Amino acid sequence: MVGNTKQKGFVADIFPVLKKYQLEHVTNNYLDRIEVVSKPVWKKLIDKTLRDAENKWWTKITSEGDLTRIGNIHQDVTLxxxxxxxxxxxxxxxxxxxxxxxxxxxxxxxxxxxxxxxxxxxxxxxxxxxxxxxxxxxxxxxxxxxxxxxxxxxxxxxxxxxxxxxxxxxxxxxxxxxxxxxxxxxxxxxxxxxxxxxxxxxxxxxxxxxxx
Structure with missing residues (x-):
């Protein structure tokens, strides 16, 4: 488990992002068992996470009428x-x-x-x-x-x-x-x-x- 995420450094920067997308187990496995995810597995994991996030976004946009206009304006899960x-x-x-x-x-x-x-x-x-x-x-x-x-x-x-x-x-x-x-x-x-x-x-x- 990552400790004080207020400290400066790579872990402090990346952990909030991993937590947001339910990927903190990757960091936890590394810290607990020095288990490094291979590049192909990491790529597959990230691709799936992005697809899930996009599907969640579109489900929210299409199911809530108040978001129809903003959904038509901003149609991609990008900046x-x-x-x-x-x-x-x-x-x-x-x-x-x-x-x-x-x-x-x-x-x-x-x-x-x-x-x-x-x-x-x-x-x-x-x-x-x-x-x-x-x-x-x-x-x-x-x-x-x-x-x-x-x-x-x-x-x-x-x-x-x-x-x-x-x-x-x-x-x-x-x-x-x-x-x-x-x-x-x-x-x-x-x-x-x-x-x-x-x-x-x-x-x-x-x-x-x-x-x-």
Whole structure:
């Protein structure tokens, strides 16, 4: 059994990861019996662990309706592209955080928008597409997007289904921002513009919605 994992060193770094994926027995066997796992066995063990983790992720995403949107946005068990943007463009960390919050925001029943006084059952959709009191900020965002991406891509995005539009603006690369359509660099610029625009709109949202 590993002792004080607060100490510095390889074991202290690797043990929390092994514990997370129920692999701590590998370290315990080594410490207790100097039993070293062979490379082929280790590779097979890791492959199975990753598959199990991915299956667990997809089971959770598909079984919980509140996670549908984030599941459509982030479809791979890899580092989310939005976090990569944060690492590369630290000045956008706050703005990207707003995108993440919008992606997981849920509505428990109907709510009334305190800005436009209309009912809605999807807070994120209302905020991003429908609230009439945010039309100036929304138009400014779309204008900045139009100046950044190809006009045909912009038209496809504008004419798409509302849910697809929202998911694309929140970081999905499944429909209109596929890697074969737009490069990683272009997508990063697009998401920085979107995140900045949504962040400016977000200043209105804290007092925007009240439950009725």
């Amino acid at each position: 989310c592209g939005l976090w990569k943007i944060c690492n590369q463009n630290r000045q956008y960390r706050h703005c990207i955080n707003i995108i993440i919050r919008l992606a997981i925001l849920k509505t428990d029943g109907d709510v009334m928008c305190n800005l436009c006084n209309k009912m809605c059952d999807d807070m994120t959709k209302h905020f991003m597409l429908n609230c009439t009191k945010l039309f100036k900020e929304r138009d400014s965002l779309y204008e900045n997007i139009l100046n950044e991406i190809d006009i045909n891509l912009f038209n496809d995005l504008s004419n798409s289904d509302e849910d697809i539009l929202i998911e694309t603006l929140l970081g999905s690369r499944t429909d209109h921002m596929r890697p074969d359509q737009i490069s990683a660099t272009e997508w990063t610029s697009f998401m920085c513009i979107v995140s900045k625009g949504l962040s400016e709109m977000w200043t209105h949202v804290t007092n925007c919605l009240i439950e009725v």
